[in-house]
Amino acid sequence: MVARQLPKLKTRVRFPSPAPRLKTMAESNLISSTFDWYLMDIMPIVSQNAIQQKYGYHGLYTHTAAVVFRGIDYALNLGKSPKNVVLACAFHDMARVTDGDDTQHGANAVPMALRVMDEIGNIDIKSRDSIAYAIKNHSFNLVAPDYVSACLWDADRTRLAWELGYNSRFFATQRAKTVAAGNANQYLQFMNQNMSDYARNIITKLDKQY
Numbered sequence: 290m291v292a293r294q295l296p297k298l299k300t301r302v303r304f305p306s307p308a309p310r311l312k313t314m315a316e317s318n319l320i321s322s323t324f325d326w327y328l329m330d331i332m333p334i335v336s337q338n339a340i341q342q343k344y345g346y347h348g349l350y351t352h353t354a355a356v357v358f359r360g361i362d363y364a365l366n367l368g369k370s371p372k373n374v375v376l377a378c379a380f381h382d383m384a385r386v387t388d389g390d391d392t393q394h395g396a397n398a399v400p401m402a403l404r405v406m407d408e409i410g411n412i413d414i415k416s417r418d419s420i421a422y423a424i425k426n427h428s429f430n431l432v433a434p435d436y437v438s439a440c441l442w443d444a445d446r447t448r449l450a451w452e453l454g455y456n457s458r459f460f461a462t463q464r465a466k467t468v469a470a471g472n473a474n475q476y477l478q479f480m481n482q483n484m485s486d487y488a489r490n491i492i493t494k495l496d497k498q499y
C-alpha cells in the first residue's frame with residue numbers, strides 16, 4: 290500500500306501585530322503635544338538666534354519654556370489655536386541681555402523674531418504683526434489688542450504674581466487669573482502631569498520663579 294503522501298504542512302509564522310502603544314495622558318493631550326512641537330520645531334531655531342541666557346531667571350530653558358507652557362494653557366482655555374501664542378512666548382525675551390532693567394528688550398526682540406519667522410516659514414502677515422506687537426509691548430501694556438498679546442502677557446506675568454502678589458489689573462484671561470491667584474506649586478504639578486517624557490528630559494528645571 291502506497292502511503293498517501295501527506296501534503297506538506299505549510300507553516301506560516303504569524304507575527305503578532307504590534308499592539309497599539311498606549312498613550313500616556315500627557316501624550317494624548319493638546320497642551321503636551323503643542324509643547325512638544327515647540328521643543329522640537331521652534332526652540333532650536335530660537336536658541337540659534339537668541340542672545341538671552343539658556344538658564345536662570347530669564348533663561349530659554351527655564352523662564353521662556355514655562356511662559357510657552359502657560360501660554361498654550363491660556364490660549365486653549367480661550368478656545369484659541371495656541372500656535373501664534375507659542376511663537377510670541379518663544380520669542381518674547383530672546384533679546385534680553387540682563388535680568389535687571391532692560392526696557393528695550395521687547396523692541397529689540399522684534400527684528401530677531403521676524404528673522405526666525407522667515408526661517409520657520411508659512412506665517413501669514415496678520416499673524417506676524419500680532420506676534421510682533423505682543424513681543425514689543427509685553428513689558429508695559431495693559432490693554433491687549435488680541436488673544437496673542439493677552440496670552441503672552443498673562444503667561445509672562447504669572448510668575449510675578451506668585452512672587453509679588455496677585456493683582457487682577459495685570460491679567461486679561463480668566464485662566465491666567467485663576468493660575469496667578471492660585472497656588473504656584475499646584476501649577477508646577479499640573480505642568481509636570483501635562484508634559485511628555487520627551488519634554489521632561491529637556492525642561493528639567495520647573496520652579497515657580499520661572
Ligand SMILES: [Fe+2]
Nearest residue numbers: 352381382445
Ligand atoms: Fe519674560
